[in-house]
Amino acid sequence: MSADAAVKYVTEITPEDESRVAEWINTEEYKEKNFARQALVINPAHTCQPLGAELVAHSFEGTLPFVHGSQGCASYYRSTLNRHFREPAPAVSDAMTEDGAVFGGQNNLHEALENAYALYKPKMIGIFTSCMPEVIGDDLTAFIKNARQKGFIPQDFPVAYANTPSFNGSHIHGYDSMLLSMLQTLTEGKRMEGRCTGKLNLIPGCDFNTGNYREYKRILKEFGIPATVLADISDVFDSPLDGTYRLYPGGTKLEDAADSINGKVTMTLGKFATTRTFSWIKDNYAGEHLSLPTPFGIEKSDAFMMKLAELFGKPVPESLKAERGRAVDAMTDAHQYIHNKKFAVYGDPDYLLGYVSFLLEMGAQPYHILCSKGSKKLEKDIQALLDSSLYGKDAKIYMNKDLWHLRSLVMTDPVDAIIGDTHGKFISRDAKIPLFRFGFPIFDRVNLHRSPLIGYQGVINMVTTICNKFIDITDDTCDDRHFEMMR
Numbered sequence: 001m002s003a004d005a006a007v008k009y010v011t012e013i014t015p016e017d018e019s020r021v022a023e024w025i026n027t028e029e030y031k032e033k034n035f036a037r038q039a040l041v042i043n044p045a046h047t048c049q050p051l052g053a054e055l056v057a058h059s060f061e062g063t064l065p066f067v068h069g070s071q072g073c074a075s076y077y078r079s080t081l082n083r084h085f086r087e088p089a090p091a092v093s094d095a096m097t098e099d100g101a102v103f104g105g106q107n108n109l110h111e112a113l114e115n116a117y118a119l120y121k122p123k124m125i126g127i128f129t130s131c132m133p134e135v136i137g138d139d140l141t142a143f144i145k146n147a148r149q150k151g152f153i154p155q156d157f158p159v160a161y162a163n164t165p166s167f168n169g170s171h172i173h174g175y176d177s178m179l180l181s182m183l184q185t186l187t188e189g190k191r192m193e194g195r196c197t198g199k200l201n202l203i204p205g206c207d208f209n210t211g212n213y214r215e216y217k218r219i220l221k222e223f224g225i226p227a228t229v230l231a232d233i234s235d236v237f238d239s240p241l242d243g244t245y246r247l248y249p250g251g252t253k254l255e256d257a258a259d260s261i262n263g264k265v266t267m268t269l270g271k272f273a274t275t276r277t278f279s280w281i282k283d284n285y286a287g288e289h290l291s292l293p294t295p296f297g298i299e300k301s302d303a304f305m306m307k308l309a310e311l312f313g314k315p316v317p318e319s320l321k322a323e324r325g326r327a328v329d330a331m332t333d334a335h336q337y338i339h340n341k342k343f344a345v346y347g348d349p350d351y352l353l354g355y356v357s358f359l360l361e362m363g364a365q366p367y368h369i370l371c372s373k374g375s376k377k378l379e380k381d382i383q384a385l386l387d388s389s390l391y392g393k394d395a396k397i398y399m400n401k402d403l404w405h406l407r408s409l410v411m412t413d414p415v416d417a418i419i420g421d422t423h424g425k426f427i428s429r430d431a432k433i434p435l436f437r438f439g440f441p442i443f444d445r446v447n448l449h450r451s452p453l454i455g456y457q458g459v460i461n462m463v464t465t466i467c468n469k470f471i472d473i474t475d476d477t478c479d480d481r482h483f484e485m486m487r
Helices: 015-024 028-036 049-058 071-085 098-103 106-120 131-136 140-149 171-187 210-223 254-262 275-284 297-312 318-338 349-361 376-387 403-412 422-431 455-477
Strands: 063-068 124-129 159-162 200-203 227-229 265-269 288-292 342-346 365-371 396-399 417-420 435-437
Touching: 028 403, 049 063, 049 071, 049 124, 049 171, 063 071, 063 106, 098 106, 098 131, 106 124, 106 140, 124 140, 124 171, 140 159, 159 171, 171 254, 171 275, 200 210, 200 297, 210 227, 210 297, 210 318, 210 455, 227 254, 265 275, 265 297, 275 288, 288 297, 297 318, 297 349, 297 455, 318 455, 342 349, 342 403, 349 365, 349 376, 365 376, 365 403, 376 396, 396 403, 403 422, 417 422, 417 455, 422 435, 435 455
Parallel strands: 063 124, 124 159, 200 227, 200 265, 265 288, 342 365, 342 417, 365 396, 417 435
Antiparallel strands: none
């Protein structure tokens, strides 16, 4: 008897049924039902709070990320970062199990803190929570205080911690909470009246692109502006392969972060990524405080450069002016390949604003705009961008929708391409349109996190990637008569 004959299916699904449903889910009728659902989420375009918190914990010199929760949760955060960066993401967990869920996780945390401090010799530990300790209400303030009193960690050893429930918010909110805790921990008692470091404190926000961090630092070097990046992942997740394993490869130096409270200027890039942190900074940091959009596209990059020049009394360097000219030239050379094409875009709030701004500058249409953890304020900001351009008049914004909603949109109201992370590849395949992989996470392509998307170089990179793909499609699909040498 064959294996198939031994199986008795509860419900028989015929090939005809499969074909019928496969066609039906591409219809307006199904889209209406899809958009009516409320409780179920299918393939959301975000990850959970602790993952953003772990990114921050990696971003400071000698800092060990510490998951207060189960080993399985810690493995998820680490593997997601591993797959995106293709770099190690060393972190520890206090391995809470069923007994921790009943009696609380203090014993787990104390034992793990003692072991982590002795074995891995960190300069700081960043603790963040998963679902289990949040559900049962573990008090991290008391637990860490007790750990110091019992000698599991030294009294003066810096431990930052953040409550990051996975069932609420997204990686953006976890990033914000952990960054706030890190800065509060490091700057405590460091404010000195009358002292000014003369530095810019640059907060790039929750950004998983190491190339962007390097680009910020290169721009500041061109200006000759001393700066502290809060917090810097460029060497952490883009370290050299030279035969030596480094547990803590890079990150913002702790003394620089501690002294950042006495900075000349603190600038956040991306108003939605670090709202709590920036609110606290305005009340506690010396110097000027301001927030600018993430510098995608020419206009927002111009605003970034001009503000740096204004704040530090320096002219925009000739090298950056020339770079701007090359970016505009690249846009001019390539605009015909992207002009008036329709795009579906999804992702994190600040990246979404960047995509929309860039596409409008290129004369393309950001047609379906989706954020799975959006807000009315974000929707208002996107709409203002759309209203500023003829190419935004037909766009529609979808807040708090997921990628299964987006699939219905592109199947019933087609576009020419999609911009977003790896999870959009299923829609791309079904709709037979290209996916441009920007954002986080990117699992199925290599080295994209090393290519900056911000500034004038970012403009050139995005123009080149998108337009060359459209040219590839023309070459791949045209008949012999139209297979031209020149495009």
